[in-house]
Amino acid sequence: MKKSRQLLLEKKELLDVFLRHRVDSPFPGDWESIYKGTGYEFWSLKELERGDPFKNIDWKATAKTGTYYVRQYLAESYYNLMIVYDVSGSMAFGRKEWVQANIAVSLAYSAISGNNGCGMIFFSDDVEYFMPPRMGFAHFMNIVAAIAQSQPISSGGTNLNRALKKLIDGVPESLTFILSDFMYPFAAEYQFQRGAHGANKHEVKAIHVLETSEIKLPPYSRGMASLYDDEGRRQMVMDLSRSKAYADEMQHRMDDIKKRLNQAGIDSLIITPDDNFPFKITEFMGGHA
Numbered sequence: 001m002k003k004s005r006q007l008l009l010e011k012k013e014l015l016d017v018f019l020r021h022r023v024d025s026p027f028p029g030d031w032e033s034i035y036k037g038t039g040y041e042f043w044s045l046k047e048l049e050r051g052d053p054f055k056n057i058d059w060k061a062t063a064k065t066g067t068y069y070v071r072q073y074l075a076e077s078y079y080n081l082m083i084v085y086d087v088s089g090s091m092a093f094g095r096k097e098w099v100q101a102n103i104a105v106s107l108a109y110s111a112i113s114g115n116n117g118c119g120m121i122f123f124s125d126d127v128e129y130f131m132p133p134r135m136g137f138a139h140f141m142n143i144v145a146a147i148a149q150s151q152p153i154s155s156g157g158t159n160l161n162r163a164l165k166k167l168i169d170g171v172p173e174s175l176t177f178i179l180s181d182f183m184y185p186f187a188a189e190y191q192f193q194r195g196a197h198g199a200n201k202h203e204v205k206a207i208h209v210l211e212t213s214e215i216k217l218p219p220y221s222r223g224m225a226s227l228y229d230d231e232g233r234r235q236m237v238m239d240l241s242r243s244k245a246y247a248d249e250m251q252h253r254m255d256d257i258k259k260r261l262n263q264a265g266i267d268s269l270i271i272t273p274d275d276n277f278p279f280k281i282t283e284f285m286g287g288h289a
Helices: 002-020 059-065 096-113 137-149 160-170 243-263 277-284
Strands: 042-047 069-073 080-086 117-123 127-134 174-180 202-209 224-229 234-239 267-271
Touching: 059 069, 080 096, 080 127, 080 160, 096 117, 096 137, 096 174, 096 202, 096 277, 117 137, 117 160, 127 137, 127 160, 160 174, 160 202, 202 243, 243 267, 267 277
Parallel strands: 080 117, 080 174, 174 202, 202 267
Antiparallel strands: 042 069, 117 127, 224 234
């Protein structure tokens, strides 16, 4: 209980720092947005409607058809940002929950400040809480409050596919980020297309959040460590001297997850507490920090 309270306090402190010191903080409001501005990537043509900017008129298409057409761009097609947020028991290990909260708040602010909608799906073995995408700073505050109040749940398992089903059924289109440690068996039941022309109109990215020690142990580690598997609910003992075998096994697991996500049309990125996550996410999305 003490650990959960400390993590909750840290997430509330995150909000305080975010609101009072945003100019000096490493959040997406201060680094290049993941959203591509108008003029970055052409998506499609549509007939001119009231409110459309005249500068986007495609004069060649207009001349050929006699009807005014305007160009749509990638940024305009991603009206909603969705964050699929893992609250399963394994997220309580180390600093993962805190890092995940930092990333989620940052992405939400990036969306809201760009006049886009943002929503969240909290999941463990099922969907725990669904926040439909909305715009506005008041909604951003609701998102931050939900993140601050969330805690890892000892559910005995994790089912990402149920969260993805909720995404498809509950949101018409989105740019979606999955935040999870993927410390569970995962076989995608849904296919997503990269780019703006996906059949289900969702482009999905995965941010694989891991504690540094889950990737590799400190060199020259010795002794035995008692560990508890939050997902499998079992106690285990680990020989710390087998650090190389451990690192190899974790690399194999990360490669397998990346492969499974890629097969579902989901690009993925690993982030640990040691990483500069704004830089890595910006680079991942094709921008420059």
